Amino acid sequence: xxxxxxxxxxxxxxxxxxxxxxxxxxxxxxxxxxxxxxxxxxxxxxxxxxxxxxxxxxxxxxxxxxxxxxxxxxxxxxxxxxxxxxxxxxxxxxxxxxxxxxxxxxxxxxxxxxxxxxxxxxxxxxxxxxxxxxxxxxxxxxxxxxxxxxxxxxxxxxxxxxxxxxxxxxxxxxxxxxxxxxxxxxxxxxxxxxxxxxxxxxxxxxxxxxxxxxxxxxxxxxxxxxxxxxxxxxxxxxxxxxxxxxxxxxxxxxxxxxxxxxxxxxxxxxxxxxxxxxxxxxxxxxxxxxxxxxxxxxxxxxxxxxxxxxxxxxxxxxxxxxxxxxxxxxxxxxxxxxxxx
Numbered sequence: 001x002x003x004x005x006x007x008x009x010x011x012x013x014x015x016x017x018x019x020x021x022x023x024x025x026x027x028x029x030x031x032x033x034x035x036x037x038x039x040x041x042x043x044x045x046x047x048x049x050x051x052x053x054x055x056x057x058x059x060x061x062x063x064x065x066x067x068x069x070x071x072x073x074x075x076x077x078x079x080x081x082x083x084x085x086x087x088x089x090x091x092x093x094x095x096x097x098x099x100x101x102x103x104x105x106x107x108x109x110x111x112x113x114x115x116x117x118x119x120x121x122x123x124x125x126x127x128x129x130x131x132x133x134x135x136x137x138x139x140x141x142x143x144x145x146x147x148x149x150x151x152x153x154x155x156x157x158x159x160x161x162x163x164x165x166x167x168x169x170x171x172x173x174x175x176x177x178x179x180x181x182x183x184x185x186x187x188x189x190x191x192x193x194x195x196x197x198x199x200x201x202x203x204x205x206x207x208x209x210x211x212x213x214x215x216x217x218x219x220x221x222x223x224x225x226x227x228x229x230x231x232x233x234x235x236x237x238x239x240x241x242x243x244x245x246x247x248x249x250x251x252x253x254x255x256x257x258x259x260x261x262x263x264x265x266x267x268x269x270x271x272x273x274x275x276x277x278x279x280x281x282x283x284x285x286x287x288x289x290x291x292x293x294x295x296x297x298x299x300x301x302x303x304x305x306x307x308x309x310x311x312x313x314x315x316x317x318x319x320x321x322x323x324x325x326x327x328x329x330x331x332x333x334x335x336x337x338x339x340x341x
Contacts, residue, residue: 001025001183004068004090006083008038008058010148011100012074013156015164015189017045017054022187027057027065035060037154046151047158067092070180072142076277077101077288081126084133096176097134098166100142102273103205103288104296108198110136111170114250116299123291140177141197142166143204147270163190167197202242202251207264208289209307210238212274213314216284219275226265235261237306245297245304274314281325284318286311 001024005016008028020026020043030038038058045052059065068090073080080101091097099105106125109116120128146161164184168177177193184191194200214225214235225231239257246253255263277284290311297304 001070001179002068003027003070003072003183004029004062004065005072005074006062006087006090007073007075007079008043009034009074010150010156011144011146012072013038013043013150014045014047014146014148014158015072015074015100015187016056017043017052017156018187018189019183020054020056021045021052022183024183024187026054027059027068029060029062029065030058031060033153034150037152041154044155045158046156062086063089065090068095070096070098070140070176072098072100074100074144076283077103077124077285078283080106081129084129087134091134091138094176095138096140096180097138098140098142098180100144100164101288102144102208102285104201104292105139105141106130106134107136107139107141107169108201110139112249116249119299121292121295123287123295136169139169140166140180141169141194141201143197143200145204162188163192165192165194165197165200167194167200169197171195171197196252198250199252199254202246203253203255203260205289205293206239206242206246206253206260208272209242209293210235210310211264212272212285212289213310215272215275216278217310217313217317221269221271222264222267223269226261232261234306234310238310241297241302241304241307242293245293245300245302248300248302249296278317278321281321283322284314286314286318290314 003019003024004027005012006029008016008030016026016028035058043054043056071090104124109119120131125131143165145163147159149157149159151157166177168174181191181193211222211225214231236257274284294304294307294311
């Protein structure tokens with residue numbers, strides 16, 4: 001089985017290294033110093049108090065790899081539409097696209113049933129780029145629960161967790177999802193096959209849609225957000241709005257709101273990915289976590305007042321952050337031009 005990890009950052013790198021160490025034919029698409037370090041020294045994975053080194057074929061050019069059996073997309077969700085054309089050399093007649101991205105995936109309404117079956121979502125798949133270029137029929141869902149970090153180029157540290165629920169959009173136990181689960185379990189990755197992967201997608205999104213923007217707006221960690229009365233109440237209101245929408249689309253939540261909030265708080269003084277992106281000057285995953293819930297609410301004519309308010313605030317915060325970066329980088333670029341002259 002040939003497996004490509006497209007976006008071999010912390011989580012993709014951890015997953016791919018484990019698969020490679022278990023004997024799978026794994027390749028990475030990466031870039032920059034991280035790519036160069038992995039090409040020179042392999043993937044150095046720090047896990048369970050030891051370092052494991054996986055020799056994996058690494059490149060920035062998918063054309064070097066050819067068609068794969070499985071392509072894991074582990075990029076930030078908003079980056080995916082921009083690489084659909086670049087991914088084409090990896091896709092053959094039997095290739096499965098495993099969407100390990102945050103939020104609602106492009107294939108969500110494929111084989112969904114009901115009046116919205118076959119619908120696309122502009123907020124996560126502008127112009128249906130992924131739907132047309134990757135194909136919903138190739139998709140397998142995958143929810144990423146573990147945490148990992150890049151300590152240095154080519155060096156990945158596993159923080160916690162190894163659970164990666166997977167599933168077919170129609171809930172079937174297909175040969176391809178069964179084989180993938182077997183591969184992942186052999187690599188010490190917990191990969192339960194779900195008969196409704198959308199429930200699992202929403203369970204993770206349920207927390208991400210509130211904790212992420214609130215943390216980026218306040219710079220508070222999960223333990224603070226979930227213990228402070230005001231931010232806990234706001235989180236709960238946003239989650240209840242999302243729950244009303246999800247349940248109308250057939251989703252079942254196996255835990256209640258309070259338990260989901262308490263579970264996030266138990267993680268401790270953790271910075272959400274959105275806060276980490278803000279602090280690092282990177283674009284934040286706003287549309288896949290919030291705008292898409294608003295869009296799905298509007299499909300149902302379901303109001304989302306708290307989500308709308310927080311979405312407006314976090315978009316403004318993003319614009320201010322990007323504007324500040326531009327104002328800093330412009331003089332630096334002018335100075336570099338002046339020196340060159």
